[in-house]
Amino acid sequence: MYTLIHTDKNTGARAGKLRTNHGIIDTPAFMPVATKATVKTLTPEELYEMGTQTLISNAFHLYLAPGMEVLQRAGGLHRFMNWNRAIFTDSGGFQMIRKDFPFKVTDEGIVYKNPRDGKKYFYTPRVCLSNQRILGSDVAMILDECPPYGSDYSTVEASVERTIKWAEIAKNEEKNRGQLFFAILQGGTFAELRRKCAEVLVGMEFDGYGIGGLSIGEPKETMKEVLRYNVPFVPEDKPRYLMGVGSPAELLDAIECGIDIFDSAFPTRNARHQSLMTGKGTVDIARRKYAQDFAPVDEICGCYTCKNYTRAYLHHLFKESELLALRLASIHNLHFIQSIVQGAREAIVEDRFAEFKRSVMTL
Numbered sequence: 381m382y383t384l385i386h387t388d389k390n391t392g393a394r395a396g397k398l399r400t401n402h403g404i405i406d407t408p409a410f411m412p413v414a415t416k417a418t419v420k421t422l423t424p425e426e427l428y429e430m431g432t433q434t435l436i437s438n439a440f441h442l443y444l445a446p447g448m449e450v451l452q453r454a455g456g457l458h459r460f461m462n463w464n465r466a467i468f469t470d471s472g473g474f475q476m477i478r479k480d481f482p483f484k485v486t487d488e489g490i491v492y493k494n495p496r497d498g499k500k501y502f503y504t505p506r507v508c509l510s511n512q513r514i515l516g517s518d519v520a521m522i523l524d525e526c527p528p529y530g531s532d533y534s535t536v537e538a539s540v541e542r543t544i545k546w547a548e549i550a551k552n553e554e555k556n557r558g559q560l561f562f563a564i565l566q567g568g569t570f571a572e573l574r575r576k577c578a579e580v581l582v583g584m585e586f587d588g589y590g591i592g593g594l595s596i597g598e599p600k601e602t603m604k605e606v607l608r609y610n611v612p613f614v615p616e617d618k619p620r621y622l623m624g625v626g627s628p629a630e631l632l633d634a635i636e637c638g639i640d641i642f643d644s645a646f647p648t649r650n651a652r653h654q655s656l657m658t659g660k661g662t663v664d665i666a667r668r669k670y671a672q673d674f675a676p677v678d679e680i681c682g683c684y685t686c687k688n689y690t691r692a693y694l695h696h697l698f699k700e701s702e703l704l705a706l707r708l709a710s711i712h713n714l715h716f717i718q719s720i721v722q723g724a725r726e727a728i729v730e731d732r733f734a735e736f737k738r739s740v741m742t743l
C-alpha cells in the first residue's frame with residue numbers, strides 16, 4: 381500500500397512509501413531493469429549497496445525462458461535470482477513495441493511467436509497474471525496494449541478499448557497474498573483517449589498505475605505534456621509509475637509532474653556502451669584523452685568504481701574488451717542515477733525540489 385509523505389510546496393513532486401511483501405520502497409524510486417532475472421553484470425549485493433530497493437523483471441521473457449515450471453520449482457523469482465527486496469514484473473505487453481517477437485493482437489490477447497523455436501504463445505490477461513503469481517512478484521503489471529508512437533486515433537482508440545477490457549478480466553483474477561496489481565494507462569498522445577482510459581481504470585481501483593505509451597519515440601515536450609495532463613487523473617493515494625524512463629533530465633521532469641516510480645535500461649545500457657554519467661555531463665570513456673587521466677570517473681561520486689579506480693583504468697579495460705569494464709561502468713551509472721533520485725527525495729521533503737532540479741541540470 382502507498383502512503384504519501386509529502387508534496388513539495390512549489391511543484392507537483394512528491395515523496396512517499398510503497399509497502400510490499402519484500403519491504404518498503406521509498407519514492408521517488410528508480411528500478412534497474414532485470415528483464416531476464418538479472419541486472420546485467422551485477423549481483424544483488426552490489427545493487428543493495430547503492431540503495432536499490434526494487435527492480436523490474438519481465439514476466440513474458442521469463443515465461444519463454446527458463447519457463448514457469450523452473451520458476452515454480454525454484455520457489456519463485458526472488459529465490460531463483462537471490463533477490464530479497466521488492467520485485468515488479470512487467471506484463472509483456474510492451475514487447476509489442478520492442479518488436480522482440482513477431483505478434484498478432486486479438487481482443488482476447490496477444491499471439492507471440494518465439495523466434496528461437498517458432499513456437500506460438502497465446503498470451504492473455506489471465507496467463508499473464510497466473511505467470512506473475514508463480515513468479516511471486518510484489519507488483520504485477522496487468523496486460524495492456526501499447527500502440528507505437530504515431531499511431532492514428534482509431535488505432536489508439538481500439539487499443540484503449542482492449543486495455544480496458546483486459547483490465548476488467550485482470551481485476552477479477554486471483555492474486556498472491558499482499559501482491560499488488562498495477563494497471564497501465566494508455567491513450568497515446570490523444571488527450572480525450574488518455575482521459576477515457578484513466579477514468580475507467582482508476583474507477584476499477586487498482587493498487588497503482590503505470591503511465592504507458594511514453595518514451596517510445598515521441599518528442600520530449602510531448603511526453604511532458606501528456607504527463608501534465610494524465611497524472612492528475614490518478615488519485616493522490618495511488619502510486620504512479622512512469623514506464624521506461626530514463627535519463628536524469630527526464631526523471632527530474634517526471635518527478636516534478638508527480639511521478640513516483642521509474643524503470644529504465646538507460647544507465648546500464650549506456651554503461652556497457654562506455655558512456656558514463658557524471659555531474660559535468662556524459663563521458664565517453666573510450667576517448668583517447670582518458671588514456672592517462674588518473675582521476676575517478678566523477679570526483680564527487682561515492683560508488684565502488686569511483687572510490688577504487690581511475691578513468692585511465694576504465695579506458696584501458698574498454699579498449700581491451702575486458703569484462704570488468706562492463707561491471708565497473710554499470711556500478712557507476714546506476715549509483716549515479718540512484719543518487720539523483722535519493723537527492724530528489726530529500727529535496728522534496730524539505731520543499732526545495734525546484735532548486736535541486738536546477739542544480740542537477742546546470743552542472
Ligand SMILES: [Zn+2]
Pocket residue numbers: 677678681682683684685686687711712713715
Ligand atoms: Zn562512481
